[in-house]
Amino acid sequence: MSTPQIQQENTAKKVIVPILALIVLLIMVAWLAGSFNNKVSPGFETPPTALVNSASYRVKSSTEAIFEGVAASITAKQTTVISSRLLARIDKINVRAGDIVKKGDILITLENEGLSSKVIEAQEQVNAVFAKHTEARQNFKRANELFNKKIASQFNLDKSKANYHSIKAELTAAKQNLAQAQTTLSYATLRAPINGKIVDRFAEPGNTAQAGSKLLSLYNPLSLRVEAQVREQLALTLTQGQSITVELPTIKEKSVGLVEEIVPAANTGSRSFLIKVSLPYQESLLPGMYARLLIPAGHAQKLYVPKDSVAHVGQLDFVHVLVNGQSQRRFVRLGGLNEQGFVSIISGLVNGEIVITTN
Structure with missing residues (x-):
């Protein structure tokens, strides 16, 4: 083979190899971008038959009292x-x-x-x-x-x-x-x-x-009470003798106590007041146990939907909302359950929207 032919082959290899590498790279980028997947155009999904035949529920807002949980400890009033x-x-x-x-x-x-x-x-x-x-x-x-x-x-x-x-x-x-x-x-x-x-x-x-x-x-077991440092804005709303719900996570119970004493001097470091709440006698309570005071902190508007209207995908929660007769999947942020079995919606829905429930 003559020298000019060898030079032409070497030149061709130098040109073709980079071109092939570039083509492969572009194909990989397109694949990673999802160019070869089937795409769904934006719009409302067609509701499955199960959803169409399901019941619906109109979201309603209600005014409820809200409570602020304050970490507390159980102490004995009489100790020596x-x-x-x-x-x-x-x-x-x-x-x-x-x-x-x-x-x-x-x-x-x-x-x-x-x-x-x-x-x-x-x-x-x-x-x-x-x-x-x-x-x-x-x-x-x-x-x-x-x-x-x-x-x-x-x-x-x-x-x-x-x-x-x-x-x-x-x-x-x-x-x-x-x-x-x-x-x-x-x-x-x-x-x-x-x-x-x-x-x-x-x-x-x-x-x-x-x-x-x-x-x-x-210590005297009959003299147990709860003590907590309550921020000053919330503490000033309390009065001596007021009833307060006390949550006892260790024994998974709630109890109603009375505000026994409000120390009339704030902690300058935390800007809080020491609140002492008396408790009814319970044999399972011991000094030093953890408790939470549920102190009234005003009222707020809350939205509730039936629990069976909420679906889950991994750690995400969503509901099916009817918009113009079409089902729209809407991701929501959930709160807690109420006594009627309804779950509160923190965000994702507004008052008056209709969600689809499954029976």
Whole structure:
């Protein structure tokens, strides 16, 4: 093969290969753009027979109260921490977390041998002084009788009187020492100050109880309430004694509470007020659980359609709307269900439109 022919073939290859590559690229772009798919011209779709024979529903708007959910926590109005007033070793703890106690029940006993000895000593001191007091009183009475009969002198009467009052003062002091010793001894027995439930215990028998250190914590289950920080614009619409719906997601229930207290000072950081709402007693409620206050926030117009008129494609929701006798697929944004089984429409429909329902 001659040199000119080889050069012509090489030139042809250099031209044809880029052209073929360009053609293939254009075909791929057209395919990706959907040029080879069947296209549907814009317009209304022909309603299937099932839709034509189905019932229809005219969308109506209604005015309803709207509520704003505010995150809250359940707390106990009556809660207390049990601590010791003495530095003593713990002898016995009679309760554990979750136990129910009544006011006056013995919770913790501290070692009290030394305190009991002091009470006995103070009691004996009172007995000894009381004996002296009886003798001094009789001597003073006798001296007074002798003085009236002109037998004893004024000096003897005054001396008996002073001795009597001195011993009387000693008796009073001895009784006060006894009362103080008995009070100190009572500190060795820690009792429940309220009816309630033990939350936790922070010590064990054998530990040394420090004065002021917490040993137990308890609360009154009958005093549970909900506390929430409510934005100031919404909080100012509430009044003391107003009924508020409380949602309890953990136990999947709703309860009606009363506004018990509105703290008259806003939190400057969040611009909110602390609202406290009392709750009726429920055994399943515990302090610290999550709750939501449903606070009235005005009224709004809402649209509702039957639940069976809504169809779903993946995560999209749509309804069939009759427009000029033709069915038009309309994507909508759904809200919640009401008690009648109708679903609210947030967007996608307007009042008066007709949607097709299926039975």
